[in-house]
Amino acid sequence: MSKNNKLAAQKKRNFFEAFAKSKAPVVESSIAKKQVLEYAPNTTALRSNILKEDISNDEDTPGILQMEHHESKEDIDSLGQSIEENKEGGEEGEEEESTDFKLALLSSLQPSLSPETLLELLLTCNGSVSSASKLASSSSSLSPSKKQSTSIPTQSSLSTFLSPLQDPNQPPPPPQSTRKIPFPLPAIPKFKTLHLTTPSQVPYYTPATLHPSFLPPDTANQLLRECLAEAPSFGKYEFRLFERNVSSPHTASFFVKDEEMAIRHRRGYMYNGSVLEDIRTFTPTMHKIIPHLESFIRSQLTSRISTVYPHGQKLKHMLPPQKWHITSAFMNCYDGAKQSVGWHSDQLTYLGPRTVIASISLGVEREFRLRRVAPVVVDTTVPFEPDSSLDGKEGEEEGGSAGKQWKWQSEGQASIHLPHNSLLIMHAECQESWKHSIHPANNIQPHPIAGGKRINITFRCYRESLRPDKIPKCKCGVGCVLKTVQRVRERMGWYFWGCQVGNQWKDGDNDDNNDNYDNGGEGKGKKKEGGCGYLVWAKFDDDGDPIWE
Numbered sequence: 001m002s003k004n005n006k007l008a009a010q011k012k013r014n015f016f017e018a019f020a021k022s023k024a025p026v027v028e029s030s031i032a033k034k035q036v037l038e039y040a041p042n043t044t045a046l047r048s049n050i051l052k053e054d055i056s057n058d059e060d061t062p063g064i065l066q067m068e069h070h071e072s073k074e075d076i077d078s079l080g081q082s083i084e085e086n087k088e089g090g091e092e093g094e095e096e097e098s099t100d101f102k103l104a105l106l107s108s109l110q111p112s113l114s115p116e117t118l119l120e121l122l123l124t125c126n127g128s129v130s131s132a133s134k135l136a137s138s139s140s141s142l143s144p145s146k147k148q149s150t151s152i153p154t155q156s157s158l159s160t161f162l163s164p165l166q167d168p169n170q171p172p173p174p175p176q177s178t179r180k181i182p183f184p185l186p187a188i189p190k191f192k193t194l195h196l197t198t199p200s201q202v203p204y205y206t207p208a209t210l211h212p213s214f215l216p217p218d219t220a221n222q223l224l225r226e227c228l229a230e231a232p233s234f235g236k237y238e239f240r241l242f243e244r245n246v247s248s249p250h251t252a253s254f255f256v257k258d259e260e261m262a263i264r265h266r267r268g269y270m271y272n273g274s275v276l277e278d279i280r281t282f283t284p285t286m287h288k289i290i291p292h293l294e295s296f297i298r299s300q301l302t303s304r305i306s307t308v309y310p311h312g313q314k315l316k317h318m319l320p321p322q323k324w325h326i327t328s329a330f331m332n333c334y335d336g337a338k339q340s341v342g343w344h345s346d347q348l349t350y351l352g353p354r355t356v357i358a359s360i361s362l363g364v365e366r367e368f369r370l371r372r373v374a375p376v377v378v379d380t381t382v383p384f385e386p387d388s389s390l391d392g393k394e395g396e397e398e399g400g401s402a403g404k405q406w407k408w409q410s411e412g413q414a415s416i417h418l419p420h421n422s423l424l425i426m427h428a429e430c431q432e433s434w435k436h437s438i439h440p441a442n443n444i445q446p447h448p449i450a451g452g453k454r455i456n457i458t459f460r461c462y463r464e465s466l467r468p469d470k471i472p473k474c475k476c477g478v479g480c481v482l483k484t485v486q487r488v489r490e491r492m493g494w495y496f497w498g499c500q501v502g503n504q505w506k507d508g509d510n511d512d513n514n515d516n517y518d519n520g521g522e523g524k525g526k527k528k529e530g531g532c533g534y535l536v537w538a539k540f541d542d543d544g545d546p547i548w549e
């Protein structure tokens, strides 16, 4: 990155940070801080120590969790990651015992377990020795032989620990419904790619769930054929319209449930400063699967709320499960191994906070990656009135109560293979705190119907309360974009409306963590300067509908 670009990026960050720090009520900020500390994974010591462990020595055994280490900066760059190494160190939250100490303690409580297993238990339990010990004691999955072994020769895999070691002559055990999904999720060590090779592993490391063979096979094939018939006329130009103004190497189009909505979309829905013109209506099979998909998602959300989220309650601002419905979908086509999409999170503007996205994959199996970029904050309520005097102000830091920059420790990434006819649910905490990508492949297994193509449909629930005529316009007269604070501790997770123009890309470079798109791949872009700089805090009720002043 050139010096000028670096300065511009720094200036932009300062602007967002100053905005996010401004007008901090001292009393609320301590509450916000507590929330962040409660729900951000506190695994700093664990994480740094774990890097010294040779986790990557695991053998390449199918069906189990595997870790891969990225040796060099080049390796990371080639993956399109934006890991900023100079941001390491510094402020790291609370003091914590070292991993070695915790391992020793856990080992004294569970003397029969191998060091690898103990380490994985600690990871699973976010570094809590007592929880790890309880989990080990309560698990029926440890066969005596495994308990007695001092090391696991082939694979220090969480799944080998947590799944019963199976007699191949016996039927498979029922799904392990009793194993609790941790919240927050454990950190994936920096520079590591954790290959989640079975669907059951996915929710233990990512805010997603994977459901293979979701549709009846004939329906999936029919849907694939319909999508393949649409795909040749998809455009690349649209990526910039949903915050992907890089030559993102795949094609896409936008679908809505009926013509009335298509007309509304063509008129008013803005993506990165433009309206989408190519709006299509759902294909017959999309219509056909929607009732089934909606009821499946609702039941999954209901069960996730009771089993995963704190106090068995839905996250603040999350739509109640029964209200989740499909209004629209992006359909993506990846033609060949090299087509991909870079790191991004999906734009929240019309979806609102804590949105849930249902993603169906068809045709060639490809690798989906997820990486956490900010903690999941449970209560993101903006506790004071939006202050219009902040509008457009390239603010300096304000006063002693101004927030400290959150030193987010870069994490590794999870890799999930999405086969034909799989459903991936990106859950409520996914867009605000994680980024996702489709990784370029070296080679692919051609699909009997799709050849080298992969089709993906991301079904979405647009909110009536966030229609373009309802959301704030900036001083340029354009509808704003909805974003979250990701860098300032006391404002972490708060929402704000901002000018679209400052959100557009041009050729160059970018490293603004507050953006929805990490521009790691080809055709690097840089944020366009200009715009009116409008920023105003966004307030939402418990169910995520906006509260307007």
Ligand SMILES: O=C(O)CCC(=O)C(=O)O
Pocket (backbone or CB within 6 Å): 330, 332, 341, 346, 359, 368, 436, 437, 438, 456, 458
């Ligand atoms: O192709 C995929 O699985 C991901 C697509 C995606 O991220 C999107 O449509 O926003």
Ligand SMILES: [Fe+2]
Pocket (backbone or CB within 6 Å): 344, 345, 346, 436
């Ligand atoms: Fe996406």
